[in-house]
Amino acid sequence: MAPILELRGITKQFPGVLANDHIDLTLNQGEVLALLGENGAGKTTLMNILYGLYKPDEGEIFVRGKKIDIHSPSDAIAQGIGMVHQHFMLVPVFTVTDNVMLGDEYVRGGGFLDRRRAAARIREISRQYNLQVDPDAYIKDLPVGLQQRVEIIKLLFREAEILILDEPTAVLTPQEVDELFGIMKSLVEHGKSIIFITHKLREVMDFSDRITVIRAGKVVGTTTPQEADQNKLAAMMVGRQIELQIEKKPAEPGEVVLQVRNLKVLDSRNLIAVNDVSFDVRAGEILGIAGVQGNGQTELVRAVTGLLHPISGEIRFLGKKVTHATPKEFFELGAAHIPEDRQKDGLVLTYPVKDNLVLNTYYHPPFARGVMLHQPSIYTNAEELVRKFDIRTPSVMTMLSSLSGGNQQKVIVAREFSRPIKLLVASQPTRGLDVGSIEYIHHRLVEKRDEGCAVLLVSTELDEIMELSDRIAVMYRGRIIVTVDAKEVTKEQIGLYMAGVVPA
Amino acid sequence: MTTQTMTKSATGYISPTRERVMGVLFLIIAAAIWVFFIRNTTPGVETTFGMTPGGSQVQTPDWVFETYTALNILLFLSIALAVYQLVRGFKRYTNIVLGVISGFFIFAFLAWGASGLSLNLSGLLRVMVIRSVPLTLGAFSGILCERSGVFNIAIEGMMLTAAFCAALFGSLVNIWFGLLTAMISGLVLGGVLAVLAIKYKVNQIIAGTVINIFATGLTSFLSAKFLQKYQYLNNPGRFPTWDVPGLSQIPFIGPIFFSHNLFVYAMYILLIVLTVALFYTRWGLRLRSVGEHPKAADTLGIQVNRTRYMAVLLGGTMAGFAGAYFILGSVGRFDEVLTAGRGFIALAAMIFGNWNPFGAFGAGLLFGFADSLAGKLTILRVPIHNKFLEMAPYIVTMIVLAGIIGRGQPPAAGGQPYEKE
Numbered sequence: 001m002a003p004i005l006e007l008r009g010i011t012k013q014f015p016g017v018l019a020n021d022h023i024d025l026t027l028n029q030g031e032v033l034a035l036l037g038e039n040g041a042g043k044t045t046l047m048n049i050l051y052g053l054y055k056p057d058e059g060e061i062f063v064r065g066k067k068i069d070i071h072s073p074s075d076a077i078a079q080g081i082g083m084v085h086q087h088f089m090l091v092p093v094f095t096v097t098d099n100v101m102l103g104d105e106y107v108r109g110g111g112f113l114d115r116r117r118a119a120a121r122i123r124e125i126s127r128q129y130n131l132q133v134d135p136d137a138y139i140k141d142l143p144v145g146l147q148q149r150v151e152i153i154k155l156l157f158r159e160a161e162i163l164i165l166d167e168p169t170a171v172l173t174p175q176e177v178d179e180l181f182g183i184m185k186s187l188v189e190h191g192k193s194i195i196f197i198t199h200k201l202r203e204v205m206d207f208s209d210r211i212t213v214i215r216a217g218k219v220v221g222t223t224t225p226q227e228a229d230q231n232k233l234a235a236m237m238v239g240r241q242i243e244l245q246i247e248k249k250p251a252e253p254g255e256v257v258l259q260v261r262n263l264k265v266l267d268s269r270n271l272i273a274v275n276d277v278s279f280d281v282r283a284g285e286i287l288g289i290a291g292v293q294g295n296g297q298t299e300l301v302r303a304v305t306g307l308l309h310p311i312s313g314e315i316r317f318l319g320k321k322v323t324h325a326t327p328k329e330f331f332e333l334g335a336a337h338i339p340e341d342r343q344k345d346g347l348v349l350t351y352p353v354k355d356n357l358v359l360n361t362y363y364h365p366p367f368a369r370g371v372m373l374h375q376p377s378i379y380t381n382a383e384e385l386v387r388k389f390d391i392r393t394p395s396v397m398t399m400l401s402s403l404s405g406g407n408q409q410k411v412i413v414a415r416e417f418s419r420p421i422k423l424l425v426a427s428q429p430t431r432g433l434d435v436g437s438i439e440y441i442h443h444r445l446v447e448k449r450d451e452g453c454a455v456l457l458v459s460t461e462l463d464e465i466m467e468l469s470d471r472i473a474v475m476y477r478g479r480i481i482v483t484v485d486a487k488e489v490t491k492e493q494i495g496l497y498m499a500g501v502v503p504a
Numbered sequence: 505m506t507t508q509t510m511t512k513s514a515t516g517y518i519s520p521t522r523e524r525v526m527g528v529l530f531l532i533i534a535a536a537i538w539v540f541f542i543r544n545t546t547p548g549v550e551t552t553f554g555m556t557p558g559g560s561q562v563q564t565p566d567w568v569f570e571t572y573t574a575l576n577i578l579l580f581l582s583i584a585l586a587v588y589q590l591v592r593g594f595k596r597y598t599n600i601v602l603g604v605i606s607g608f609f610i611f612a613f614l615a616w617g618a619s620g621l622s623l624n625l626s627g628l629l630r631v632m633v634i635r636s637v638p639l640t641l642g643a644f645s646g647i648l649c650e651r652s653g654v655f656n657i658a659i660e661g662m663m664l665t666a667a668f669c670a671a672l673f674g675s676l677v678n679i680w681f682g683l684l685t686a687m688i689s690g691l692v693l694g695g696v697l698a699v700l701a702i703k704y705k706v707n708q709i710i711a712g713t714v715i716n717i718f719a720t721g722l723t724s725f726l727s728a729k730f731l732q733k734y735q736y737l738n739n740p741g742r743f744p745t746w747d748v749p750g751l752s753q754i755p756f757i758g759p760i761f762f763s764h765n766l767f768v769y770a771m772y773i774l775l776i777v778l779t780v781a782l783f784y785t786r787w788g789l790r791l792r793s794v795g796e797h798p799k800a801a802d803t804l805g806i807q808v809n810r811t812r813y814m815a816v817l818l819g820g821t822m823a824g825f826a827g828a829y830f831i832l833g834s835v836g837r838f839d840e841v842l843t844a845g846r847g848f849i850a851l852a853a854m855i856f857g858n859w860n861p862f863g864a865f866g867a868g869l870l871f872g873f874a875d876s877l878a879g880k881l882t883i884l885r886v887p888i889h890n891k892f893l894e895m896a897p898y899i900v901t902m903i904v905l906a907g908i909i910g911r912g913q914p915p916a917a918g919g920q921p922y923e924k925e
Contacts, residue, residue, distance in 0.1 A: 053803070053924070074805030089800035091793055093913065102793050103804030105786040112785055154804075 002065030004029045004193050005050075005081075005162050010059035012045055019045040020056070021217040027162065027193050032184060034208035035197045038237055038434040039405070042217040043197045044086065047164050051083045052076040063162075077104075082160030084151040086167040092140035096133055097122060100154050125156045129186050144293070145176035152183065163187065164195045169203055173292045174462060174495030181207045199237070199435070201230040202463075213237055238435050246439075248446045251470040254283035255318075257423050257454035258304065263313035265299040273299035274310070275478035281423070286445065286455040288469030288486070290462060292498055296478040297458045298340060301427045304456065305337045306330045307345075318422065331360055336416035338409075340427040340458075346412045349401040353393050354382035356400050357415050381418075389414035390440075406437030413444055424448055427458045442468060462498070466491055476500045523593045526602065530586035533609050537579045541616035547572040551615045554624035560759040562752065564626070571619035578608045578615075610877075617884040628880050629873075630760045636865075636872030637767050637833065638663065638843075641826035642850025643857060643864035644778055645690075645819040651782065651859060652815030653795035653917040654701050657712035659823045660847025661719030662693045666827025668723040671731060671838035674740025679832050682740050686828035687821050693719070694820015698813050705921035716847075724840045731838050742836045743767070767833035770825070771865075778861045791815050795915035798922040808922045826850070845898070852901045858912035874900040 005027040012020040019042045027033050037043045048054045050061065052070040061068055063079050070076050076083075090099050097119045106114040106121070119135035126132055131149045139147060148168060155163055165184075169177045184194055184207065198204060204211055205225045213220045213236040220236050228236075235241055258281040265274035273296045281287045291297055302308035304315055306327040315323045317333055331337070339345035347356050358367050358378055366377040382396035391410045393403055400408060409429070416424070426445060430438040445468055449455050459465050465472055466486065473483040474497040482497050551571045555564035582605055588594070594601045614623060642659045649656035666686035674682020693715055700711040731738040743765040752762040782788035790811055793801040798808045830842055849871050856870075857863025878896040881888070 051803070072805065073803045077805060083803070085803065089797065089803045091796045091800055092916070093796060094789075094793070098789060099800075102789060102801065103806050105789060107786050111787060113789060 002062075003027055004064055005195075006062040006065075007046070007050070008060045008062070010046060010049060010061075011057050012042075012049060012054060013057050014045075018217050020049070022059070023214070023217070023219055025212060025219070027195055029193055030188055030191055031209040032188060032194045032196055032207060034204040034211045035195055035214065036199065036201075036204050036211055036233060036237055037214035038199055038436075039432055040434065041214045041237075043214055044166055046214070047083060047166055047195070047197060050076065051081060051164065077158050077160070080159065080161035081164070082155030082158060082162070083164040084148065084155065084166060084168060086170065088144075088147050088151055090139045090147055090150060092138070094139060095135065096137050096139065096142075096150050096153075097135045099139055099150060100135075100157050104158055121157065122153060125153050129156065129183065129190065131156075131183060144171045145173070145179065148172070148176075148180065149183070152187075160192075162193050162195070164197070166197045167199075168196065169198065169200060171293055171460075173498045174491065175499045177203070201233050201237075204233065205230060215239055234435060240436075246442050246446060246467055248468075249450065251285045251449065253285040253470070254452060256280045257283050257318055258456065259314075259316040259319075260304060261314045261316075263300070263303060263310050263315065265296070265303045265308055265310045267299050273478055274303065277313075277475075277478075277480050279473055279480060279483065281454040281456050283422070283454050284449060284452045285470040286449050286457050286468050288465040288472045289456065289458040289475055289480075290465045290472055290494055290498055291460065291475035293460045295475045297427070297460075297475055300475070301337075301340065301425055301456075301458055305335065305339075305425055328360075331419075334420065334422040336419065336421040336424045338412055338416060338424070338426040338429045340431070342405075342408055342412055347400050347408060350399060352397045352399055353386065353391070353403070353411060354378050354396040356411050357382050357385055357396075357418075359415065361415075361419065385414040385418055389417075406433045406440075409433060409437065409441065413441065417444065417448065421448075421453055423454045423456070425456045425458075428460065429457070430459075430461070430464060438464075462491060462494060466494065474498055523595075523598070524590065526598050527586055527590035527593075530582065530589055530601070530605050533605050534579055534582035534586055537575065537582060537609060537612045541612050542572070542575045542579060545572050545575060545616060545619055549620045551619045552622035553614075553618065554622055555626050555756050557624065557627040557630045557759045557763075560626075560763065561747075562755060562758050564755040566622070567625070569615075571615055574615050575612055578612045582608050617881065621884065623880065623884065626756055626760055628876055630763075631876035631879065632869060632873040633761060633768060634764065634834070634872070635875040636868035637771050638826045638829050638846050639850045639853045639871050640771050640865050640868030641767075641774070641829065642823060642847055643854035643868060644774055644861060645823035645826060646851055646854035647778070647782075647859055647861060647864060648791075648819035648822060649697075649816050650854070650918055651795045651915055652791050652812045653798060653915055653920065653922070654698070654812055654816050654819075655708040655712065655919045656694075656697060656816065656819055656823075657709060657848075657851060658693060658697050658715035658719075659826075659850050660843055660845065661712075661716035662690045662820055662823035663827030663830070663847050663850075664723050664841065664843045665689045665693060665719045666824035667830040667842060668727065668731075668838055669824075670828040670831040671738050671740055674832060675737050679741050679743060683825075683828045683832055686831075687824040690820045690822070690824020690827060691817055692820070694817045694823070697820065698816035701816070702809050702812050702921065705923070708919050720841060723838075727838055727840055738837050740831060740836065742834070743832055765833050767829045774822075775861050775865050782861070792915070794922070795917055798917050798920075802922070802924065812922070823847075849898070849901050855912060855914070859914060871900060 003026040007023060007025040010020050010023045023046055035043050045054065049056045050070065052072045052075050061070060068079055070079065097115050100122055101118040106118040108114045122135045131153055133146055133149050133153065139150065168180060172180060187194060196208060208225060210222060210224050211228065211233065212222045213233065215237060261278045263274055263277045264272060267273035277300060279287065289297055289300070299308060303310050306325050306329065309324050313323070314321065317335065320333065322330065343349060348359065358381060361367060362373060367374055367381070379396065386393060386396060389410050391414060392407050400411065429441050429445065433441065445455060445457065457465065457468055469486045471483060472486050472489065472494060473480045474494060476498065477500065481502050549571050550568050551574070553567040555567055556562065585601055585605055589598070589601065617623065642663060645659050646656050666689045669689040670682040670686040673685040697711055697715060700706040701708045745763060745765050748762040752758040782792065790801065790806050793806060794808045794811045802808050831838060853864050853867035853871055856867040874896045878893045881893045882890050
């Protein structure tokens with residue numbers, strides 16, 4: 001029997017990058033194929049070609065042995081190919097029903113929406129595949145896990161046979177991930193075939209039938225979970241041996257550096273995002289804040305870095321009250337911040353590397369002499385940091401926008417770590433980075449801790465929290481519902497806390 | 505787009521400060537009723553509100569009441585509401601109560617202004633409906649464009665050009681042809697905006713401004729050169745008033761809402777049609793989807809740019825229709841820049857109406873009322889100079905937009921050209 005989908009020699013060139021280099025791929029009916037690769041390896045590009053969003057420069061696509069042309073998403077949909085994008089393609093202010101039927105509406109009387117019939121069909125799909133969701137709910141009111149279900153329902157509504165899931169687990173809690181895999185299983189049982197894109201090794205090992213690894217636009221190999229192990233896959237993915245576990249000494253906590261008491265912070269919509277949060281971070285320890293995205297971590301970080309002023313509560317930094325301090329006062333006192341959105345908050349993309357490296361010290365000697373900048377010092381500083389922190393850049397004059405994500409992050413790390421700091425607030429420090437850069441950043445964070453710096457690590461990646469933290473606080477709906485010693489807790493427990501299950 | 509989940513426990517937070525500020529504001533309004541109106545009214549004097557517009561067949565008896573008593577009742581109610589606000593708070597109904605108290609204030613103002621005199625209340629309201637027409641229709645134009653993700657600040661220029669065409673071609677051929685050319689001129693300018701904004705991805709504010717400047721210059725020049733010189737080119741006539749059988753006979757309401765010309769009825773019909781089309785048809789769902797999340801629409805096989813072209817062309821036509829009102833539904837002749845910023849007030853009405861046809865209609869009526877009031881006040885004993893009274897619609901616009909009422913929810917992708925990667 002011919003495979004349900006076959007790609008032959010797919011090649012796609014972007015300016016300066018060969019994103020896909022003669023990629024061959026087969027997907028059999030009723031299987032889960034994991035497409036494994038680092039960020040930037042070309043997985044998403046390949047799937048966007050399959051879904052008709054990009055045109056390939058070369059290559060052929062076969063569905064059930066028949067060669068087909070895909071010029072637009074409509075062609076792909078017509079061929080039974082559906083895709084759940086990494087960033088959901090849902091209109092927040094529309095209902096589930098409207099989102100699901102958009103583009104393939106149920107109408108009567110020549111154009112009037114038949115919402116009742118569409119909702120009935122959605123309920124039918126929900127029952128058949130065990131995907132419970134309220135058709136009349138608005139997307140903006142649904143948690144991410146449910147939004148993802150809506151995306152899957154969208155594909156089933158269009159009777160897709162081949163489902164592409166692009167990094168589906170990135171935004172989910174461990175429990176939601178398990179639910180998703182349950183759903184995938186039921187889809188496969190109904191004869192659907194799934195391509196599942198990820199860079200997480202554990203998931204690949206647990207839930208796929210076959211694994212195809214892509215590196216730098218090329219297929220490195222295809223294997224099965226039975227034949228491979230995590231270390232082997234990591235090596236295939238990165239091209240060298242990777243240390244998956246980080247070695248670290250036991251923490252030696254010292255004095256309290258950051259003290260937060262009964263903090264209440266509003267978000268941009270004036271809703272309470274951080275509700276009565278209290279914690280301490282001591283010198284020489286890493287406090288990890290775990291939680292699903294959107295449970296108040298962003299606002300908490302903004303409050304303890306001076307970017308957002310709390311409506312009540314108190315923040316003390318080395319005993320000094322800094323509740324309403326400005327970001328400048330914070331870092332003058334010795335706080336460093338690796339922001340969640342590095343391109344928006346941490347860097348000026350249209351400045352060269354050298355200027356980004358002095359963004360918060362430019363007014364101090366030796367970088368400033370009176371009101372004038374002292375360019376030679378700025379240069380020397382940049383040359384030195386680029387070497388010390390292994391920032392891969394053609395020169396210190398290169399615009400930051402042309403650096404890769406990992407190297408941009410290294411610029412922030414270099415800038416913040418080259419100052420004498422007592423507190424480091426790192427928010428999603430490895431988001432979007434490849435395995436190699438993640439390893440690097442993790443080592444640096446532990447190094448800072450060992451030097452006696454207090455580290456507040458906020459991450460939605462549970463593995464990262466588990467690996468680096470000495471203590472873990474779990475945020476759920478704006479509150480810290482539990483704080484535990486990292487050594488005395490399992491990943492499953494943390495996962496339950498993240499879902500709001502409070503320990504008895 | 506990063507989809508951020510809303511945390512469920514985060515209930516709507518109304519800051520106690522805002523509650524208190526609003527309470528104090530209510531008290532200030534109450535105090536103003538007392539200071540400005542009650543103190544200046546002699547007990548026993550009566551206010552007469554005319555309930556029949558001039559020239560109407562449907563007679564309703566005048567409404568006569570004692571000014572002093574009425575003002576005191578309004579004062580008492582305002583204070584009661586203010587006290588409740590300060591003690592308990594109206595929470596999410598605060599804005600509605602603010603509207604009610606503002607209404608009291610305006611009523612008190614009218615009652616005071618007309619004490620010992622007679623004010624034709626129904627005439628005032630009838631003019632409100634008439635004046636709301638270009639604002640509401642202009643707002644509809646904005647809604648069509650912005651719901652699809654294209655800012656249209658060129659409504660003013662489109663209306664002005666359309667008004668010019670209506671005057672010229674209405675005079676040369678007939679008013680129906682004038683109306684048609686007005687709509688076509690709007691369509692053409694809509695096309696210009698669409699090509700600039702969608703195809704060439706020009707900043708949409710700049711594109712709109714360019715159209716406004718162009719329209720002002722061109723019509724002023726042509727008007728001075730031809731229309732003002734040769735009056736037969738500037739005499740298109742007007743659409744006659746037509747009473748809706750039955751409805752126009754309702755006392756008070758009938759003459760206000762159902763004794764008008766084509767444009768007012770078109771506004772009512774378009775209000776229904778647009779609401780149904782936007783929210784209950786496939787066409788509307790797709791149009792709104794490209795304004796909210798064009799990429800999502802694209803991945804579902806919807807042609808984003810084609811949809812936007814269609815929306816902007818329709819919006820232009822709508823603005824053209826609105827522009828024709830100035831000539832064929834109102835004054836009957838063209839003068840330089842006779843739209844006088846109504847296109848921008850229409851935009852304000854669209855925003856205030858939360859990009860919703862019914863909301864825009866309500867906002868149009870509010871601004872229309874300010875406009876109508878400014879005209880009426882000149883005959884009352886109000887010690888304010890005419891020129892200042894004429895500012896009323898603009899001042900109301902500013903106050904409303906300054907956000908006393910609250911924030912709306914604009915289409916998420918507004919102003920952003922769509923690019924496939």
